[in-house]
Amino acid sequence: MSMKKPALRIGIVGGGIASVALALDLSRRSQLEVKLFESAPAFGEVGAGVSFGANAVRAIAGLGIGEPYLQTADRTPAPWDDVWFEWRRGVDAGYLSASFAPGVGQSSVHRADFLNTLASRLPNNVPVFNKRAQQVEQTGSATSVTFSDGSVYECDLLIAADGIKSSIRPHVLNSIGAEVVAPRFSATCAYRGLIDSQLLRDANRAQGVDEHLIDVPQMYLGLDAHILTFPVKQGRIINVVAFVSDRSTATPVWPSDKPWVNSADQKVMLKAFADWGDAPRILLECIASPTYWALHDLAELPGYVHGRVALIGDAAHAMLSHQGQVQGRAWRMPGCSGNLLGDSQMLDTDPAAVLKVYDEARRPRACRLQRAPPGRRENSMKCVTLW
Structure with a gap:
């Protein structure tokens, strides 16, 4: 008689758009037990609008949240449907060029609206509020995170999506013998x-x-x-x-x-x-x-992973919006980790080895983008210039 293997426990620290999307994707997998910890008393986004290019919209659809995104998003009206941005001189609004994202155009949302749409789809037992992570320990096959209220959560894998001021990033960098990086x-x-x-x-x-x-x-x-x-x-x-x-x-x-x-x-x-x-x-x-x-x-990090702890999003590679598609790239991080962690063979695989694959796949690309000149965009948009 075969015994059913216990669910893999995955903790996510941070309650932003990308981490909620990751939690939503993973919580659909029966072999996973997911908890998301947010330091605030409720979900809430700082900022207003955020714009997504064609690659980011495809990544959002790949996470299974294309429908709620489209319900919230704005699009460039006809006949300019494919226009992502028009570029003009500030001194006189003279036309310089236009960037095109065929089939998508300018796709944008209000951060809080989209976060609320995603959060409403989370199972009630996934989010836990008023939990600010302070310390992480790894012992054997278990990882524990201690919060400021003294409570402790033990899991098999811990995903740090707690932003540019991440409290978990020092644990990863110290553990791999690297200098702690500050914003x-x-x-x-x-x-x-x-x-x-x-x-x-x-x-x-x-x-x-x-x-x-x-x-x-x-x-x-x-x-x-x-x-x-x-x-x-x-x-x-x-x-x-x-x-x-x-x-x-x-x-x-x-x-x-x-x-x-x-x-x-x-x-x-x-x-x-x-x-x-x-x-x-x-x-x-x-x-x-x-x-x-x-x-x-942030400066480039020498590693996003140590053992069973991984950094994603701004905790790993915070960049300026001038480099283009920063929020869009954040989607591909959860997409990559979600695909790896959600695979049905995960229970038969060393979780630390899976995170190592994530690090090897995502970090070199993210670091190249951090080195890219401001304004350089990785998504395939045509730029038409009329002088």
Whole structure:
């Protein structure tokens, strides 16, 4: 008489979009017992809109969540269906080029809306809230994570998806004999805001600015600065991010006692773009209460895995949005690990060996992308330039 093997226990630390998607995918597998630990009292995303290219949308579908994504996502309207972004000069909104993602176009969501859609599909016994990971130990075939409330969870595999400030990353790096890596300030900051699309439309009409600049996602370019716009919430809201880089020092430092996200004075934001044209100026004038984000990234890590603990997403390879498809690449990390962990033969395989395969498959690619020049995109989009 054969004995049924116990389910493989998988713990996921972090409650962002990619980790919830991974938990949702893995919880469908009968041979797995999945728990997701979030430090907050409920799921919640920081930020507003996020844009996905063609490869990312395919990865989302591969995780089995294509339908809920499409229910939430915005698309570029006809006849510009395939346009991902139009690129323009900030000084006069003069047209430079357009990037195309055939069959997808500009595909974007409000982070909180999409996270809520995914979380609503999680089994009730998967998420556990108010759990902030503090310490990890590996002994033999078991891994345990201790939380700030003193509770301990023991599992067969632990996936750290706890962001750029990961509390689990030091365990992995120390264990493989590597120097602990801290987030580093990029010298780039971003003003963010959400605008009611009708308000922006009225402002453009009043000053004779083409409404096409609202209907189609835009990227306005200037010296050490750029502004991007795209719709969220079914076109009712326009997401705006205005980036400014300071090249005055080779080793920029963000004050350790200053939050990475702060409220901003609209007058200060407008001054930073004072010599730009009407279209971007109107955008910024419509953001009454912008927020100000200090953008950080990570240096390349020599390993994402130690034993039965793995790093994914920003915990492993936090990059700047300037490098393109950062959130999209985060989807391919859960996709890769989900496919490996969800295989029916997992119970007959050394879990640590499976994570080693994940590290060997994903880390070299992610590191190459970290080294890529800003703006270089890995997805296959055509760029048409008209000068």
